[in-house]
Amino acid sequence: DIPMTQSPSSLSASVGDRVTITCRASQSISTYLNWYQHKPGKAPKLLIYAASSLQSGVPSRFSGSGSGTDFTLTINSLQPEDFATYFCQQTYSTPTWTFGQGTKVEIK
Amino acid sequence: QVQLVESGGGVVQPGRSLRLSCAASGFTFSSYGMHWVRQAPGKGLEWVAVIWYDGTNKYYADSVKGRFTISRDNSKNTLYLQMNSLRAEDTAVYYCARDQSRQYMDVWGKGTTVIVPS
Numbered sequence: 376d377i378p379m380t381q382s383p384s385s386l387s388a389s390v391g392d393r394v395t396i397t398c399r400a401s402q403s404i405s406t407y408l409n410w411y412q413h414k415p416g417k418a419p420k421l422l423i424y425a426a427s428s429l430q431s432g433v434p435s436r437f438s439g440s441g442s443g444t445d446f447t448l449t450i451n452s453l454q455p456e457d458f459a460t461y462f463c464q465q466t467y468s469t470p471t472w473t474f475g476q477g478t479k480v481e482i483k
Numbered sequence: 484q485v486q487l488v489e490s491g492g493g494v495v496q497p498g499r500s501l502r503l504s505c506a507a508s509g510f511t512f513s514s515y516g517m518h519w520v521r522q523a524p525g526k527g528l529e530w531v532a533v534i535w536y537d538g539t540n541k542y543y544a545d546s547v548k549g550r551f552t553i554s555r556d557n558s559k560n561t562l563y564l565q566m567n568s569l570r571a572e573d574t575a576v577y578y579c580a581r582d583q584s585r586q587y588m589d590v591w592g593k594g595t596t597v598i599v600p601s
Contacts, residue, residue, distance in 0.1 A: 376545075409587040411528075418487075418591040419520075419528070419578065425586065462528050469585045470542040472518075474528040 377401055377468050381461075381475035387483040394450040396478045398463035403443045407467035410439055410448045413477075414459045422461075423448065450480075458482055485509035485590050487579050492595030495569055503595055505562040505579030510590075513537070513557035516582035519564045521575035522594075529575075532564065533582065547573075571601035 378401045388394050398408065406426035413419040421430045423439035426446060436451040450457055463475040491503040505517070519531040532543045532553040541553050552565040562579050576596050580588035 407586070411588075413528075416593070418593045419580075419588075420591070421587060421589050424583075424589075430589065464528075464587070466586050470533055470540070471544065472530040472533075474530065476527040 376471060376473050377404060377465050379463055379465055379473055379475040381463055381478050383478060384476065385479040385481060387481050388453050389483045390453055390455055392453045392483075394453055394457075394480060396448045396461055396463075396480075398441075398446045398448070398475050400444045400446075400465055400467075404465045404467035406442050407465055407469075408439075408441065408446045409464045409466065410437075411462045411464065412457075412459045413462060419462070453480070485581075487581065487590055487592035489577060489579055489592045489595035492577065492597045494598045494600065497570060497599055497601070499569055500565070500567045501569060501597060503564040503566065503577055503579075503597070505564075505592060507560045507562065507581075510581075512555075512560040516585065517553075517555060517562045518580045518582055518588055519551075519553060519562075520578045520580055520588070520591075521573075522578070523572070523575040526575075531577070533585075534562070566597070569597075569599045571599050573597060574599050 380399045408426045410423040411419045427439045460477045460479045488506045518533045534553045550568045554563045576594040578594045581590040
């Protein structure tokens with residue numbers, strides 16, 4: 376397994392803010408890194424795959440970057456519907472997968 | 484539309500068994516690998532198991548290996564998770580998810596809750 380460490384574990388932000396979440400792998404995973412959004416009682420939603428590719432239908436205010444061990448999810452101009460928990464996931468060690476512990480984005 | 488709907492969750496005593504189902508619709512189920520992922524209360528997501536599109540390969544997280552079995556019936560567009568010897572630490576919401584070339588999970592269900600009292 377490749378442990379994934381997200382930071383921060385939670386943050387408070389206001390509508391319109393720019394939010395940055397980081398994910399660090401314990402070893403290089405190239406760009407085998409995905410980001411998901413999860414709201415309580417809802418299905419998790421894929422936002423970014425392969426570190427920086429935007430999933431179809433996801434607003435362009437979401438972006439991803441990074442390679443190797445360090446990755447970033449950025450939300451530009453946070454919207455009310457963006458308050459949720461965000462998870463990173465590595466798929467380098469297929470056929471086993473690991474997630475980060477999550478970052479909860481709350482309303483300030 | 485593309486949809487996954489889990490069912491079969493409930494309260495089950497330690498050591499007992501439970502079978503979860505995931506009904507797929509809106510896409511060619513037999514063309515995709517499928518995963519089970521769970522989230523324990525207050526915890527993050529944990530990958531549980533994967534099955535190849537044709538059922539030929541199956542892989543499990545160490546935490547469930549030997550106790551859980553993933554399977555599928557492509558004629559019924561349904562994915563299963565047979566959970567045996569359940570433990571309190573298996574308490575979680577269980578999600579099924581569609582695999583995209585073993586690179587990411589692009590469609591998820593809303594989950595079904597399994598509670599194993601301690």
